[in-house]
Amino acid sequence: MAILKRDKIPTQCVLVLFVLTSSFGLRHACAQSPQWQSEGYGTYAGAINSVVVTPTGRLIAGTIWDGFFISDDEGVSWTASNVGFVGFDNRLPTLKVIGTKIFAGTQTGLFISNDNGDTWSSSGVSGTFVRNLVEVGSNIVITTANNMLYSNDGGGSWLPVTGIGNYYMTAFTQLGTSLFGVSDNKVFVSNNNGESWSETTSISSSFLASYDIIAVGGTLICSTNIGMFQSTDVGATWVLVDNTKQYGKMSIINGDLYLGTDYGIFKSSDAGATWSLINSNLNNTPVMQFAEHNGNIFVATAKPGILFSNDNGLTWTNRDNGLVNPYINSLAARGETFIAATNHGLFVSLGSPKAWSPVPTAPLLRYTSIITVDDKFIAGTDSNGIYISEDDGLTWVNSNDNLSELSVRTLNFIGNRIWCGTQNGLFYSTDLGTTWNATSVSGMIYAVAGRDAFVYAMVPQQGMKVSTDWGSTWSNANTGLPPSFSQPVLRHMAQLGDKIYFGDPVSKKIYHTDLGSSVWTIYKNTDGIGLTTDGINLYYGPTIDEVITDSGLSTISLGFPNHLLFDRAMFMLAHNSRLYICFNSNLYTGPSSGVIYSTSISETSGISYLNPIMGKVGSTLTIVGYNLNDFPKRVFFNNMEGTVLSSSPTTWTVAIPPASGEAAIKVIVGNFELALTQKFKIIPELKSITPSEALVGSRITIEGSGLDPNVFYNIKYGLYSAGFIKPNSTGRLIATVPDIAYKGPISLITNEVSISSEEQLLILPSITDFSPKQAQAGELITITGSGFSNTPGDNTVKFNGIQAAILSNHKNTLTVMLPTGATSGLISATTHDRSVYSEQPFVALPLPTDCSWGPVQPTISQIGFYDSTFPILQSSSEGGNSWYLNGELVENDFGNYLLAINSGIYTVQINTDGCLSPLSEGFEASVLVTGIDNEKSENTIGIYPNPVGDELILDLKSIQNSELVDITIFNQLGIPVYLNKESGGKVEYIDLSHLSTGIYFIKVESPSYYSNSKLIKK
Secondary structure, eight states: OOOOOSSSSGGGGGHHHTTTTTTOOOOOHHHHHHHEOSSSSOOOGOOOEEEEEEEOOEEEEEEEEOOEESSTTTTSEEEEBBBBBSSSSOOEEEEEEEEEEEEETTTEEEEEEESSSSBBBEEEEEEEEEEEHHHHHHHHEEESEEEEEEEESSSSEEEEOOOOOOOOEEEHHHHHHTTEEETTTEEEEESSTTOOEEEEEEEEESSOEEEEEEEEEEEEEEEEEEEEEEEEESSOOEEEEEEEOOOOOOEEEEEEEEEETTEEEEESSTTSSSOEEOOOOTTTOOEEEEEEEETTTEEESSSSSEEEETTSSSSSSOOOOOEEOOOOOEEEETTTTTEEEEEEEEEESSSSSSOOOOOTTSSOOOOEEEEEEEEOOOOOEEOOOEEESSSSSSOOEEEEEOOOOOEEEEEEETTEEEEEETEEEEEEESSSTBBBBEEEEHHHHHOEEEETTTTEEEETTEEEEESTTTTSSEEEEBBBBBOOOOOOOOOOEEEEEEEEEEEETTTTTTEEEEEEEEOOEEEEEEEEEEEOOOSSOOEEEEESSEEEEOSSSOOEEEOOGGGTEEEEEEEEETTTTEEEEEEEEESSSSEEEEEEEEEEEEEEOEEOOOOOEEEETTSSSEEEEEESSSSOOOETTEEEEEEEEEEEEEEEEEESSSOSSSSOOEEETTTTTESSOEEEEEEEEEEEEEEEEEEEEOOOEEEEESSSSSSOOOEEEETTEEEEEEEEETTTTEEEOSSOOOOEEEEEEEEEOEEEEEEEEEOOOOOEEESSSSEETTTTEEEEEEESSTTTTTTEEEEETTTEEEEEOSSEEEEEOOOOOOOOEEEEEEEEEEEEESSSSEEEEEESSOOOOOOOOOOOOEEEETTTTEEEEEEESSEEEEEEEEEEEOOOOSSEEEEEEEEEEEEEEETTEEEOOOOOOOEEEEOOOOOOOOTTTHHHHHHHHESSSSSEEEOOTTOTTTSSSEEEEEEESEEEEEEEESSSSSSEEEEESSSSSSSEEEEEEEETTEEEEEEEEO
């Protein structure tokens, strides 16, 4: 059994595997992303977990990540053999030959091969990680992720063992008729072929991790993480005999005891009493398992693959042909033919699934770059120039005519020319590589990219060069780029649309520039390793962990083959709707080696552009992209979801939700979540003003959309600025009417936006006082109030119906001359076609002494209803009216209009200069509905005090807080003097200090409630 040890496999699984002996936490920690698949080019890093020899002499190797390989020539060459493992996770295998059967414990169960490893089938133990197995007597014993099982019929059926509790056996050995197993620092023994167990002793009182146990003669030897222990009394007591040899695997071969540690392979001929390092070259070579055949030794390692020795370990060689393939420098494809340019020749794969083999007709050179042009493969070498194949790699021809520098670093096909960057200079060919032409660009060329006549070349020490005339002339193009590119690291360039992209892993940035420009800007603050394009998207990878597909407006992580974490995607190739990524590493192997993985990009979603890039709430946005056909389909603007009105795989139409400001857009397409780099600007708008006619100091509600509650707006009434105000929400703003005379729209202004309301606001005039209270014709009278116009001619003042000349206009005062013929009565002021009356009558001097002239008897008429409830009565006299209900004076009602709030007989009498008219005929008025509409609500609200002074308390707690309540206060003429919307479930305090003394009406209405009540202002 090959026990997994520290530093035995790629680094990202080390922590998990270290605790393997005491827990079973491996399954999810190293699970490979299902979207990535190996393309058959070798095994990753040569990490071999186990190796066995079958009765026919075949070698079977189980790799940590890439399944099983077989060799029929003593390990000289290897081929994959995984028939029967489709759909199963066959990583981290444990191999054991029992009779003619080969057993393989894997991540997903135990498998059996009855045909020498050609095919595999499940043994009946499935869905669990089989970590260890041993043959003892007529039984087979296995350790799984959950328990231990044994089979007494060759693996046909399995039964649980007893006596081990929750312990996990990391290794077994047989001494006489007893089977010993170790788990951490504990030793267990079974005397009935593993069917039942008992604990015998502890190796140490402190915690340690056991890795292997073996019996040599009558001595038990156990290797642990802190050294080698021995027992000479059948496991009763243990002694630490060597603390320099840790994490060891052991095997008896040709009569000697072999120990493989992380630091080399040791051999002992005296049962472990003394050891000798048999090859110092193998330091830092974690050994996983030994195997022997015909006296030859095979070692499975986590670094240089399979080691081979035919002289009892005196010398060692690698036997990994087919296991570890050469370092890849470039990859090209045409149809189903793929050719990899490697450090050790060209490798070709024809068709699918991919099976790679060396190209025998290509010289065995170091190939640095390969591209396809029309029906040709064109490959560059580091010492012998260019080779061309026109038959999919079957034959190759050297083509170096006029190519004075034969060390090729990069190739690219731009426009109708092949560009060749060498160790010293840039060349191009206009005849598909037959002949070459030198340019004026010297030095080592890292990368070349461009379109048509526009060509960019990256030259270390010199920086970026650009040509706009097919390479005839060149100039520097370094503006915006880092100052030096002298560090010898991979740099990639790509052209997409009208842009050139350049990835610099030193500054960890991707730059881009317009075709022909010499000025670069930062496109992404990320590593541009592997930067390439498929004509639609950019693809690049940070140094570790993921590959990015970038559509320009959105990026999606394609993940990573999980066991390649902390490695680098050296370069990429987009071909036939798949993205191929080459990884190169010498971290875990003796020779540098490469692997190829791929993932589908045919269904990857992306956003190309937005149309328009700004709009109002309720308008539509068109999102244009590709592969936008999965469900769910959702679009968010600042986390507020819009409605997808229509969709196709390339175009969505979305209704803009009530968001505001610069909205960050997130698009969800199936499992993809795309955060767009471009924001959508919500254009705010103002719509209604309620009430549209209001007194100075009252509150108005401005309804709109797209307002930003986090922004202060300068609120303006025409040219007048009323200061800065923040909206209550994205659709509402509540403001206090300023002390001006105004009729027009309301504007909100910031540095970036200026919007005006669709409706106009009329600020109503009001008369609060006048002085003197009595005067003769020709004397001056000052009227105090608000809402008057500053413009002469916009105001009209009348004394009991007689118009007076206005001598000065001001928003708060009007100075007038009492006209001849003026009589006592109410003063009226009219601004913007709206009239207001003084609360007290003016007395015209001198007072009359003779009332024989009148006034005449007035009459009463009804001119309509207020709120379909209260009759509106009108006197025939414009001023001096005193109103009575059922013979009693109605307080403070001197105008010629009266709102009848109670049913009864109304009369009116005129007082002019102290002369009283006869009382009018009685007029019977009927109030249609009063109080609360009980059919709508059984709830009541509190309105108090009544009469009220400056503050009214409105108790809305009986109304649900989810309901919006409309609150309106009217004067006796039915004109709103206060309007607001509040949520139910709370107490609202209303400021009425700006209202004059008199009778008002308050209406409260919500979806579940309605009332209309009389309100007296003290």
